[in-house]
Amino acid sequence: MKVVKTLIALFLCIETSMLFASDFDIYKKSQKHYQSKDYYTALHLIASLYKYKTPDQNIQHYIEKLVAHTGTYYFNTYNDIELRKMNIPTTDLLMAKRNLYLKKYPFALKRLKKFPEGHRLYPEALLVKATTYYQQKNFSKAIEVYNSCYEAAAEKLSKEDDKVYEYYFVLKDTCQSNIARIHFEKQDYQKAIDSYEKVSKRSFKWPYLLREKAWSYYYLGQYNRSLGMLMTYQSPLLKSYFLPEVEYLKALNYFKLCRYNEAVVVMDNFFKEYQPKSEKLRKVIRSKDSKAMAYFDMMFTPIVDTEKDHHFLRNAITQITKRVKYQLDIKSFYALNEEIYRGNKSANLSLLLELQKDLKEQINHYTRVSIYQFINEIHRTAELMLNLKLEALSRQRTMAYSSQRNKHKKKIESNNIPTQDVSFPSNQNFWQFYKEFWADELGEYVFTLKSECKRKG
Amino acid sequence: MNWENMFSPLNQSVKGKVNVMRFAIIIWIFSTLIFGAKAAFSKEKIIYKYKEYEKFDLGDLQIKGNIIAPGDLSVKQRRRKVFERNIFQKRNFQKEIITEIKFLR
Numbered sequence: 001m002k003v004v005k006t007l008i009a010l011f012l013c014i015e016t017s018m019l020f021a022s023d024f025d026i027y028k029k030s031q032k033h034y035q036s037k038d039y040y041t042a043l044h045l046i047a048s049l050y051k052y053k054t055p056d057q058n059i060q061h062y063i064e065k066l067v068a069h070t071g072t073y074y075f076n077t078y079n080d081i082e083l084r085k086m087n088i089p090t091t092d093l094l095m096a097k098r099n100l101y102l103k104k105y106p107f108a109l110k111r112l113k114k115f116p117e118g119h120r121l122y123p124e125a126l127l128v129k130a131t132t133y134y135q136q137k138n139f140s141k142a143i144e145v146y147n148s149c150y151e152a153a154a155e156k157l158s159k160e161d162d163k164v165y166e167y168y169f170v171l172k173d174t175c176q177s178n179i180a181r182i183h184f185e186k187q188d189y190q191k192a193i194d195s196y197e198k199v200s201k202r203s204f205k206w207p208y209l210l211r212e213k214a215w216s217y218y219y220l221g222q223y224n225r226s227l228g229m230l231m232t233y234q235s236p237l238l239k240s241y242f243l244p245e246v247e248y249l250k251a252l253n254y255f256k257l258c259r260y261n262e263a264v265v266v267m268d269n270f271f272k273e274y275q276p277k278s279e280k281l282r283k284v285i286r287s288k289d290s291k292a293m294a295y296f297d298m299m300f301t302p303i304v305d306t307e308k309d310h311h312f313l314r315n316a317i318t319q320i321t322k323r324v325k326y327q328l329d330i331k332s333f334y335a336l337n338e339e340i341y342r343g344n345k346s347a348n349l350s351l352l353l354e355l356q357k358d359l360k361e362q363i364n365h366y367t368r369v370s371i372y373q374f375i376n377e378i379h380r381t382a383e384l385m386l387n388l389k390l391e392a393l394s395r396q397r398t399m400a401y402s403s404q405r406n407k408h409k410k411k412i413e414s415n416n417i418p419t420q421d422v423s424f425p426s427n428q429n430f431w432q433f434y435k436e437f438w439a440d441e442l443g444e445y446v447f448t449l450k451s452e453c454k455r456k457g
Numbered sequence: 458m459n460w461e462n463m464f465s466p467l468n469q470s471v472k473g474k475v476n477v478m479r480f481a482i483i484i485w486i487f488s489t490l491i492f493g494a495k496a497a498f499s500k501e502k503i504i505y506k507y508k509e510y511e512k513f514d515l516g517d518l519q520i521k522g523n524i525i526a527p528g529d530l531s532v533k534q535r536r537r538k539v540f541e542r543n544i545f546q547k548r549n550f551q552k553e554i555i556t557e558i559k560f561l562r
Contacts, residue, residue: 072562097558124561131554174557181550215547245547252544323560384545391542 023049027059038339038347039069040355045348047074051082060088068120071332073359089119096128100135108132120164123153123171130178139182146182149175166204170324173205181212189216201443204322207233207241210443214249223253228445235442240318244274244381251388258453260392260399267389271382278378281312285371295371296364316374320367329366333359 026049033042043066046059055063067074067090075083075094083091092111099108109132115125130145153172157165180195196213199206210229217226230250233241247270254263288294298306299317307314320326336356339347 100558101555127561128558131558134554135551171561174561178554178557181554185549185551212550212553248545252546255544325560325562328562387542388544391544394540394542 027062031062033346034066036344036346037342038344039066040074040336040339040352041346041348042066043070043074044351044355047086050086051078052085054085054087060086064088064090064119070335071328073329073332073362074355076362077358089115089125090121093121093125093128096125096132100128100132103135105132105136117152120156123149123156123168123175126152127171127175127178130175134178134182139186143179143182146175146179150179166327167324170204173199173203177205177209177212180209184212184216187219189219192216193220206443207238208243211243211246211249213443214246218249218253218256221256223257223451224447224449227253227447227449229443231445231447232442237442240315242312242315244270244378247274248381248384248388251385251392255388255392255395257449257451258395258399259449259451260396263392264389264396267385267392270385274378275382277310277312278375278382281310282375284310284313285375293360293364295367296360299363299367312374313371316371317367319374320370326363326366329359329363333363 026045030042030046033039033045043063046055046063046066049055050059050063063086067088072090072094075086075091078086078091078094080095080098083095092115096108096111099105099111109129112125112129112132115122115129119125126145126149130142130149133139133142133145150172153168153175157168157172176195176198180192180199183189183192183195193213193216196209196216199209210232214226214229217223217229227250230246230253232238233243233246247266251263251266251270254260254266288298291297298313299321303314303317306317333356336352336359340349340352340356
């Protein structure tokens, strides 16, 4: 009996050692690929080994090192079980994000509980964690974690080189703007404005935040300030930032000032100018739908040619190219290309070509979705505008009746409605940004329009 | 009354008077029936005639009495019902917060 037991134990030991030996061989092979800069081949070799078992700490560190070169894109096709087995901070972050989108908040928090502070993705993990608290309506905790995220990103900014500078810069501003957004939701608009102002004017996010800041001023009843902020979008520097909601907010501010004529003019301009353009854009986009990789190709078309197709298309593409996700994907795409064209004999070429095709499809899909979202946003705003226009016209009519009833001397005449542009008194200047403007003045404009509500109402 | 006594030879004079009366009653009944039936079955044609043209001079018409309401058309003023539409106002940036995480990777 003892002999049998010893034989079984011996057999198990040999099998385990053989397994370890084969794992070790694969690890060694992977490291060779790493040394010859075939990062994708190396990652694929080692990662596919640990789909159903957790690697030891050394292998985990090694995988993290590889992901720093390849990007997290490689794990997009992994399911939750496979990601969990890997048990590295990068895959934990990916899982947390998935759980956040699926509204499984406790699971998202669980995945980020032991995220190491020194990890390069730590600020992003804090961003996801804070957003999870925000989604749970735990605003105080969310603000606390967003603050930590801001500080962590700022610390990384001072250490990291130029390659990832933009990434941490965007992260820092995202965390800061999310604090402002929480104050906004809590209806603490002054605090929201103060938080928005901490975001630098040089930030990529600043033009988007102008609109949000204008909403805060709107709720504070400072309609002239809100209109001034929105006027910044007419500057040539912000030409590519076409946000349909800006036009709506402009009209809403005029509406609140009881300047219904001006509100109607803004809305009419929107319908006259943007509706035909969006229809044309939709036609252009539909013509591209028939081609398999049309959107991917479009991202590499010279901007002058894209502008010939459609002005909005150029705007949409400019906005997409500035996003971190797009930049990381493109970086991965170039890295893959480099590996393919380097022509190392040991590189797994069929794998690389497959990965490249997959990434191309992902970029194509992402761009397509973004452009369709852009068009849908125009249509959604048009619907809101129509509702506001009807209300403005209704108020105008009520005012006309009311003025007749009260025997107002000044009649509201139909020919008072300007047909082309909003007119201003001679002591006011509507700066159209012709020839020159001061860049540091952007976002600091204010209107001096008087409210017509008391006089007319 | 006894019928036998009535037509007996003893009452001849009375009989004659009765016969005359009987004859007169029968004649009256028949004549009433005949004329009544004739009147009932005969259809008389009724022809209505309208005036072919008649002219009214409204200006010439006069109404007698006192004026108690204003002569021109008027509508009584009342408070207008104002219907307000539900205008969109941004209350949070939840969508933007989630979208920005998606834009990262």
